[in-house]
Amino acid sequence: MAALFYILAALSVISALTVVGARNPVTSVIALVVCFLSIAAHYVLLNAQFLAMVHVIVYTGAIMVLFLFVIMLLNLNKPDGPRKSLAMRLAAAVAGGLLFITLAAAVRQGVQIPPAAGFDPGVGLVRSVGHVLFTEFLLPFEVSSVLFLSAIVGVVMLAKKDKDGTDQATDITEAERARRAA
Amino acid sequence: MTLATALFLLVLFVITLTVAAYSTYAERKVAAFLQDRIGPDRAGPFGILQPLADGTKMFMKEDFIPAAANRRLFTLGPAIAMVTALMTGVVIPWGGELTLFGETFKLQGTDPEIGILYVFAIVSIGVYGIMLGGWASNNKYALLGSVRAASQMVSYELGLGLSIVALVMLNGTLSLGGIVEHQAANGWNILYQPLGFLIFLVCAFAETNRSPFDMPECETELVGGYHTEFSSMKLGFFLFAEYTNMFISSAVISTLYFGGYHVPGLDRLGLDPNLTTLIGTAALFAKTFFFIFFFMWVRWSTPRFRFDQLMNLGWKGLIPLGIANVLITGTVYHLVELWKG
Amino acid sequence: MSAPKPLTDRSRVVSDKRMTLMERIYLPAMVAGLLITIKHFFRRKPTIRYPEQERPRPAVYRGRHVLKRDEQGRERCTACGLCAVACPAEAISMVADERRPDEAHLYREEKYARIYQIDMLCCIYCGLCEEACPKEAIFLTDRLVKADHLRMPFVFGKDELVEPLDPAKRIDVSGRQTAAVLKFKQNPRYAHNR
Numbered sequence: 001m002a003a004l005f006y007i008l009a010a011l012s013v014i015s016a017l018t019v020v021g022a023r024n025p026v027t028s029v030i031a032l033v034v035c036f037l038s039i040a041a042h043y044v045l046l047n048a049q050f051l052a053m054v055h056v057i058v059y060t061g062a063i064m065v066l067f068l069f070v071i072m073l074l075n076l077n078k079p080d081g082p083r084k085s086l087a088m089r090l091a092a093a094v095a096g097g098l099l100f101i102t103l104a105a106a107v108r109q110g111v112q113i114p115p116a117a118g119f120d121p122g123v124g125l126v127r128s129v130g131h132v133l134f135t136e137f138l139l140p141f142e143v144s145s146v147l148f149l150s151a152i153v154g155v156v157m158l159a160k161k162d163k164d165g166t167d168q169a170t171d172i173t174e175a176e177r178a179r180r181a182a
Numbered sequence: 183m184t185l186a187t188a189l190f191l192l193v194l195f196v197i198t199l200t201v202a203a204y205s206t207y208a209e210r211k212v213a214a215f216l217q218d219r220i221g222p223d224r225a226g227p228f229g230i231l232q233p234l235a236d237g238t239k240m241f242m243k244e245d246f247i248p249a250a251a252n253r254r255l256f257t258l259g260p261a262i263a264m265v266t267a268l269m270t271g272v273v274i275p276w277g278g279e280l281t282l283f284g285e286t287f288k289l290q291g292t293d294p295e296i297g298i299l300y301v302f303a304i305v306s307i308g309v310y311g312i313m314l315g316g317w318a319s320n321n322k323y324a325l326l327g328s329v330r331a332a333s334q335m336v337s338y339e340l341g342l343g344l345s346i347v348a349l350v351m352l353n354g355t356l357s358l359g360g361i362v363e364h365q366a367a368n369g370w371n372i373l374y375q376p377l378g379f380l381i382f383l384v385c386a387f388a389e390t391n392r393s394p395f396d397m398p399e400c401e402t403e404l405v406g407g408y409h410t411e412f413s414s415m416k417l418g419f420f421l422f423a424e425y426t427n428m429f430i431s432s433a434v435i436s437t438l439y440f441g442g443y444h445v446p447g448l449d450r451l452g453l454d455p456n457l458t459t460l461i462g463t464a465a466l467f468a469k470t471f472f473f474i475f476f477f478m479w480v481r482w483s484t485p486r487f488r489f490d491q492l493m494n495l496g497w498k499g500l501i502p503l504g505i506a507n508v509l510i511t512g513t514v515y516h517l518v519e520l521w522k523g
Numbered sequence: 524m525s526a527p528k529p530l531t532d533r534s535r536v537v538s539d540k541r542m543t544l545m546e547r548i549y550l551p552a553m554v555a556g557l558l559i560t561i562k563h564f565f566r567r568k569p570t571i572r573y574p575e576q577e578r579p580r581p582a583v584y585r586g587r588h589v590l591k592r593d594e595q596g597r598e599r600c601t602a603c604g605l606c607a608v609a610c611p612a613e614a615i616s617m618v619a620d621e622r623r624p625d626e627a628h629l630y631r632e633e634k635y636a637r638i639y640q641i642d643m644l645c646c647i648y649c650g651l652c653e654e655a656c657p658k659e660a661i662f663l664t665d666r667l668v669k670a671d672h673l674r675m676p677f678v679f680g681k682d683e684l685v686e687p688l689d690p691a692k693r694i695d696v697s698g699r700q701t702a703a704v705l706k707f708k709q710n711p712r713y714a715h716n717r
Binding site: 033054061069 | 255294295307310314317325328329333336339
Binding site: 219220223480483484 | 569
């Protein structure tokens with residue numbers, strides 16, 4: 001089991017680095033998918049099957065598909081980004097390095113990871129997750145669903161056309177659009 | 183993993199591939215019969231060696247990769263499609279318990295608590311094969327096909343999920359083995375969930391990219407859709423994956439709504455338990471084959487939807503229906519509980 | 524003015540009215556379609572499995588040609604070229620030659636076709652060559668031309684066109700000798716053929 005954990009951990013770290021480092025955006029997306037899958041595998045190792053599967057369905061199966069979808073349509077397959085000036089690159093390196101040092105210091109001093117004592121293998125099962133969601137975390141759970149509802153309403157507002165054919169998002173009538181197209 | 187499980191998975195693998203191979207033959211035969219033809223009948227008696235001939239032909243063809251294609255992703259696409267198609271069969275309960283040499287085996291690869299979610303997760307990954315393959319071809323038809331596939335599958339997963347929610351509420355478990363046992367005790371789910379079954383069926387057609395929802399490979403508009411540029415066994419993998427998906431979704435439909443390996447009244451006959459199990463497995467395969475036939479029957483009977491009609495049906499038709507189904511199921515369930523006291 | 528009468532009884536007026544609920548849920552139409560196709564599933568198939576079964580061909584069928592011999596086994600063709608002239612597809616070509624004295628048992632006339640070719644891919648099987656032939660040498664038969672992968676095998680030479688010498692293996696063309704043809708042959712102008 002430990003060997004499996006180390007392989008998965010290495011896989012997730014490498015794929016996460018590839019997401020940032022890859023020049024081709026599609027490669028980045030695939031690396032992110034691999035990263036999510038390996039994280040799902042970590043959940044399985046912790047016997048949190050429900051979480052693992054929901055993670056795969058929601059992130060890998062839906063969100064990343066939409067990411068890939070958008071990247072394909074944007075036609076971003078030019079490998080090089082715009083060239084930055086030397087000063088910009090230097091500044092970025094210094095800022096990034098400082099952030100890294102700060103984080104490393106904070107982690108080394110502040111965060112203490114407690115040993116996994118008394119780990120209950122049943123904690124990730126559907127029954128216990130559901131129980132916790134509908135008792136202890138009922139309020140946040142419901143609030144997040146309200147968040148989703150507002151997102152849905154917003155999307156519908158943006159996509160819906162008015163009765164006179166006006167596009168809400170751009171305020172152009174159908175006739176106007178046809179005129180411009182002509 | 184015990185040796186028995188490994189052996190079972192191997193057998194399952196072989197059976198899945200065989201069924202998928204013979205589905206291609208069955209598809210051509212069914213198409214022919216529905217159109218007053220007789221179909222392939224040259225390779226062997228009644229043409230039953232046709233899949234071998236097709237496979238040999240696929241292997242012999244030149245494996246062509248377009249110069250402007252992304253070689254790695256071009257190869258990865260069909261591989262993902264095939265692997266994900268084969269992964270789902272593990273959690274389906276193919277039968278009851280079999281006692282051999284004094285040991286009891288269950289005819290199921292594994293029965294995780296979240297069996298249905300596993301099926302969903304794998305299906306939702308399956309779309310990457312089509313998307314990557316289509317994008318990597320560097321061909322506008324292939325790209326359009328893969329974009330269509332992605333939006334179609336993401337949209338119809340919602341309807342699929344909603345129809346399952348009602349089912350899970352009734353059965354009280356996400357495990358496929360548990361659902362079959364619940365049906366054996368309380369009657370098949372189709373009796374309680376006719377609307378849910380309809381939604382599930384329509385979504386299953388869309389998820390497997392089968393007609394009338396085969397927009398991703400719509401010949402009349404997109405040449406070959408996402409597999410326009412594929413040749414040889416890479417194309418073979420895509421086609422094979424489609425038939426494997428069809429087999430698996432037929433098995434899932436039979437398991438979820440038609441009692442799986444359960445045969446009503448078989449327990450009362452007092453047969454040898456092993457025999458009962460084998461009859462159950464045969465029954466599951468009969469149900470599955472019926473649904474495979476149904477998939478083909480629909481394909482050769484109905485014209486294709488237009489893409490905006492497809493999206494309308496998914497978002498404005500099936501999803502509200504699915505939500506209504508969940509509400510109705512919940513209400514009725516609780517009323518019945520109250521009435522029972 | 525009244526609308527013109529439709530040519531068939533299958534014409535339908537197209538309308539883009541809003542679909543009713545029954546139409547919009549697609550399912551009734553879907554089921555109707557499925558019922559139609561399943562009826563065809565069990566219907567007897569009209570297919571003829573060709574190499575094993577053959578469709579009966581009429582006696583006057585115009586298929587692969589034959590160059591006839593007369594009763595003594597001599598080729599009737601005298602390479603006059605009328606068939607080639609009559610051919611609308613220009614499928615026939617020939618080279619004429621003079622008969623040597625020792626070949627009198629092979630060729631009926633003093634002039635004969637050393638080479639006689641019909642391109643079976645060009646041929647449209649119209650039968651004009653047969654009509655043009657003054658010697659009753661070329662006939663179309665009810666035999667079929669075998670399929671092949673290449674073009675060359677379809678250029679039939681004399682080896683494939685001339686009927687065998689063996690009287691038992693002669694090609695029967697009596698099928699195309701309808702009553703009208705036989706009556707036509709009674710004309711004294713064609714007495715030389717008998």
